[in-house]
Amino acid sequence: MLKLIDVSVKYGSFKALHSINLEIHAGELVVLLGANGAGKSTIFRTISGLLKPTNGQVQFMGQSIGGWSPNRIVKSGIAQCPEGRKLxxxxxxxxxxxxxxxxxxxxxxxxxxxxxxxxxxxxxxxxxxxxxxxxxxxxxxxxxxxxxxxxxxPKLLLLDEPSVGLAPLVVEQMFLTIEKINRDGTGVLLAEQNAFAALQIAHRGYIIENGHLVLEGTSETLRDNEEVRRAYIGA
Structure with a gap:
């Protein structure tokens, strides 16, 4: 459904993303884990057409969308729920x-x-x-x-840090709803710092650090990885 191929993005002279390769298949719920400033929102803004890749391709449903306007990208089937809600x-x-x-x-x-x-x-x-x-x-x-x-x-829903600032019980309810949205047929790319909750509902995940994707795998693989547990989940 969605594929990023060697995507790099710059803010002026600062390189925010370094040769990102990421894909989401139809019906998947994929989580993107990383600390603040790691590059999660930059990936989302690039997919949504708010930023243009300096290198590489963004493909959706087999078409290259890297130069498309945000409006055209929404019409093609991608919608973003931004960090901070922006209501x-x-x-x-x-x-x-x-x-x-x-x-x-x-x-x-x-x-x-x-x-x-x-x-x-x-x-x-x-x-x-x-x-x-x-x-x-x-x-x-x-x-x-x-x-x-x-x-x-949308065919693909981008959710950028939906749990930030919410009480634990509300977060639990929110993730159950996200899981239902995915079960009903909408693909989901979820950017999260709450790795434990996200990996409970995701099929696969990627970990981003300083603009580099450093690890990918199934949710089970990432949950069982000692480095991931230490950095993102805790004991």
């Missing part, structure tokens, strides 16, 4: 969600079906749909952010 806090939950389905705005019935789907995933959002998004709790705002990305009906 419109003064607008209602419902309006935030409808904006997520903007590429389908001419199909009112499709928007209605998408809303029904995300309200089924996150019932609390239906009850709060007329409230300003900024008035919700942190966990509920993260639900809005994920639901907004799903409104584009």
């Amino acid at each position: 419109f806090p003064e607008m209602s939950v419902l309006k935030n969600l409808v904006l997520g389905g903007y590429i389908h705005r001419k199909d009112k019935s499709a928007i209605a079906r998408s809303l029904e789907h995300v309200f089924d995933l996150f019932p609390v959002l239906y009850d709060k749909k007329e409230q300003p998004a900024g008035s919700l709790s942190g966990g509920q705002q993260q639900m809005v952010a994920i639901a907004r990305a799903l409104m584009a009906r």
Whole structure:
């Protein structure tokens, strides 16, 4: 479904990504683990068309998308839920969600079906749909952010640090929902620092350090790796 081939990215003279090779197959849930500043968000922004690779190729569904606009990439089937949620806090939950389905705005019935789907995933959002998004709790705002990305009906969902700042019980519920989204047929690339929770639901994973992918494998392999446990999971 998605393939990065020798992708490098620079911010000015600073090289943020070094020859990244990464792939996600249809229906997979893949986790990208790494510390703050390791390059996770840069990979996401490159896939989404917000950054252009200085070298290499980004391919989606067999097409090279490295030069495409973000709008065209969303239309092709990739949606991103950014780190920090990036909601419109003064607008209602419902309006935030409808904006997520903007590429389908001419199909009112499709928007209605998408809303029904995300309200089924996150019932609390239906009850709060007329409230300003900024008035919700942190966990509920993260639900809005994920639901907004799903409104584009993506084949591949990019989730950038969805658990940051959330209480442990909320994180547990969030990861169960992400697992359900994947089971329902949406591919997921999940960037996370909470390695233990992420590896419980992912099929495979990659570890990035200082812009280099240093390790990849199945979730079981990564969980059992002593260096990974020491650096990302703990005893």
